[in-house]
Amino acid sequence: MNYVQAKYQGLPSVEFVGTSGTNYRIVDNPKESRLLIGPGLAGSATQNFVKGFSTGSGLGVTPPVVFRDVAEEYLKSTGKRCETRDVTLVVDPYYEVRYKCSLRSPRMAF
Numbered sequence: 001m002n003y004v005q006a007k008y009q010g011l012p013s014v015e016f017v018g019t020s021g022t023n024y025r026i027v028d029n030p031k032e033s034r035l036l037i038g039p040g041l042a043g044s045a046t047q048n049f050v051k052g053f054s055t056g057s058g059l060g061v062t063p064p065v066v067f068r069d070v071a072e073e074y075l076k077s078t079g080k081r082c083e084t085r086d087v088t089l090v091v092d093p094y095y096e097v098r099y100k101c102s103l104r105s106p107r108m109a110f
Contacts (some may be wrong), residue, residue: 004090008036012014015040018070027073033082033101035074037067038094062093069099 017110023040063100064087075082082101 004036006096007032007034007096010106016070016074018073022070024070024074026070033099035071035097035099036090036094037070039096062095064095064101067097068093069100075099076103 007029008027011027011029013025016024016026018024025038027036029035033097038045068084068087071084071087071099072082075084080101082099085100086100088096088098
């Protein structure tokens, strides 16, 4: 819990619907290139997300690849050109996904 507070406290969270139709809550820490991803919840304040962190959702274990895919979808939706790196289970069902973004903008094809 201290780790989550240290890395994500005060950062905004967003609700994101993946291509699977599942709703996720994502907190982006762009300074450290990491996302905290968990099940979607009502409300949008990160503080409530962190407070609700210890409650769990009873969803069971979700494979890390699902969260990697959601992170890639989310980053692409923001216009960032990024690739995911490590996917770490913080506490089920909350995963942290580290990413690295390209400094180059996409080339326009003519």
